Amino acid sequence: MSDVVKIATRESYGNTLKELGAEYPNLVVLDADLAGATKTATFGKAYPERFFDCGIAEGNMIGVAAGLATMGFIPFASSFAMFATGRAFEQIRNSVGYPKLNVKIAASHAGITVGEDGASHQCNEDIALMRTIPGMVVLNPSDDIEAKAAVRAAIEHKGPVYIRLGRSAVPVINDRPDYKFELGKGILLKEGTDVTIVATGVVVDSAIKAAKMLEEDGISAEVINIHTIKPLDKELIAKSAKKTGKVVTVEEHSIIGGLGSAVTEALAECCPTVVKRLGMQDVYGESGPAAELLVKYKLDGKGVYEDIKAFLK
């Protein structure tokens, strides 16, 4: 597997911002002293006059972004997911969401794949927080290709957008000619008849691996990649749920409030289906290498496979 290309979605973000800088003269980027880590520094080096480091003050950064948006700029504000969406939640709600300002919040280091920094920095609540804000679009790309597309879709969309990005390098899984990113549309990665796996973000890879293992056991799994958690592609999920009758959600996020909740809520209203939510089971993460954490919290391919097997028994 040494030929598998791996790249962190935060890298994809920084590279795409730099590209967009040439196309959008009104694109400005803000960071809160984490430009090297969130990769906004890639933009900052290319366009220093349009890059504003706000220092370690996330609430103010979001407000400054809001003010810039009222002046016709398209601000991308970045920090770690914990601080961008946790610390500055109310600023995003009241100074960006409520006035419907064209601010993009792109946060890196989401989920447990932050790794060694541990629980204080592993945000498993950001999707839940951002999803409750009226009008907020919530994107969670699964690899380099999807992250690039998501950043482009965000700038093309008028209004607030949250983009979730990861720290760790992840395999490129969407490298195929027919790949198309459409905001609000899920992607059917594999057809199946026995169970539907709905996955999001960097653990879509785990879902694909789990589906392959299930196949070997004679279980036909349908796999859906949900890169847009809000607005959710309810139609695609409901269609699949009606076909298979069993749904599993997979996310590197708390099972409370994230993809699992969104899918469960949608299905409960249209076609009640048994749903197994895989993700962080209402617990904090901990320090350790990202890959080992995924194994411990059963979010790697094998862990997802095992939990689905147990669910189907």
Added chain:
Amino acid sequence: MTNLELQKMANEVRKGIIESTNSAKCGHPGGSLSAADIFTYLYFEELNVDPKNPDKEDRDRFVLSKGHTAPGLYAALAHRGFFPVEDLLTLRKLGSYLQGHPSMGVPGVDMATGSLGQGISAAVGMALGAKYKKLPSRVYTLLGDGECEEGQVWEASMFAGHRNLDNLCVIVDYNGLQIDGKLEDVCSAEPFADKFRAFRFHVIEIDGHDFDDIRRAFKEARETKGQPTAIIAKTVKGKGVSFMENNASWHGKATNPEEFKIAMEELRKAGEALCQM
């Protein structure tokens, strides 16, 4: 406008505050009245704004960071011609565009506010944007003295000072009272002037009800280069209505019918007195 004309207009703004909050049967008259002279000066003398073209790009911006005093802002905007004065009576009513706290969609309002500490950050962003675009626009933001207890006020001030945003003018409505009582009893952010100076602001301390003082301060702010300005305006909460003055209980409640009559009569007499000057 002459000082006398400004005083007359401020009296009309005060009537608008009392009438609108009375109509809503709630709202925040105390801090609206303390800032009434500042609202009046801003909208009738200082701000480069055009009610007929409220979105013109090179306009000055005003952000009411102490958003709960929307009745004062709305009254000034209405009298300046941004929307009909009679609409003030729809304040806080279902379906009205005059929400309890300023929101987008009100002609002349540049930023939704209400959650304390957030407006100043947006104003700082506007000032930064105006600089980048090389617009002549100046950005003004009005803060409450109690609001300065919010940490975000100082995050924003640090940023503004660091970036030398001399097109930014922060005004603190220093009436000394917050919901739970006197600032000095609750959690005083004093000394205000020293704090803003420490964040690299030019600081001007004035009587916020004296139009000579107000005029001088805004002129000095405009002439100050290389750093933002903070105007600390000493005011009286509830100014203009005798029973509301210096009384924290009028922070967030409206008049009853009897109080309304007394308040309006006082303002009518004050207006008459100004006409005889």
